[in-house]
Amino acid sequence: MLCLGTPKPTDGASFERVSKDIIRPNIVEHSFPASQVPLDHFTAIYAPLPNYTQYRSGPMIIPIILGNITMRQPVYQMLSTVVLVRDGENNTCNILVDTGLPIDRNILVAGLATHGIHLNQVHYVVLTHGHPDHIGNLNLFPASRSFFGRLGMRGHTFIEYRESVGRNGQGKLVNLCKHSRIYATAGHTSSDLSLVVNDVQGYGTVAITGDLFASENDFGSGEIWQKFSSFPRHQERNRRMILCISDVVFPGHGHPFRVSSEIRQLVGCPRS
Secondary structure (H helix, E strand, O other): OOOOOOOOOOOHHHHHHHHHHOOOOOOOOOOOOOOOOOHHHHOOOOOOOOOHHHOOOOOEEEEEEOOEEEEEOOEEEEEOOEEEEEOOHHHOOEEEEOOOOHHHHHHHHHHHHHOOOOHHHOOEEEOOOOOHHHHOOHHHOOOOEEEEOOEEEEOOEEEEOOOOOOOOOEEEEEEOOOOEEEEEEOOOOOOOEEEEEEEEOOOEEEEEEEOOOOOOOOOOOOHHHHHOOOOHHHHHHHHHHHHHHOOEEEEOOOOOEEOOHHHHHHHOOOOO
């Protein structure tokens, strides 16, 4: 009879021989650094609640998660910006820009609920690009119409948008609601999207750009955005285009910043 298993040693000497014959694997401890979760990870839900009665005449921009990025090579820790746009009365046009990482699922769901939005009340999901830190919770919105690259998707149906996009991946792609439209803004990847919202009370024109702008601090040496850029020349053109038409920008891994006259002059925007 064949018995499978480790034979039981009969004495101490036998046990020692058996132990020496065992080839123990090399266990690499700390092969991946322990995650130091950014403090903002737990304070990301936008507060205080906006006064809905104050904004009935136009769209509302509600940050659900404000991103950040820490670079200590070879480790990068990222929290991606997720923004809700309410561009219609009585929940007629709710747009979610990006969905964050799977680990941020509860923050996303709770953040939407805080503002009275159930998952099935999100009409559109705009994915600024296909990296996992921006699309990780798309599965929570199976009934929404999603946009990524040059495609729109709902259920098993896809539609392609190309008409108004130039060679450098630049241009208006599709109008969503009364004040909201999607622009093609390639550079970080070959098929980035940005959502531009007009007539936001107190802010003017707001652009939610994903990683076209990494953070509010990437205007200096360009170290942050250029490091992760697939097409730097296209990205530089599209960054300029967004800065020249926007008053406020929500970057992919940072807090929103206002586009000052100095910034417009720096990138060479035409004078209005």
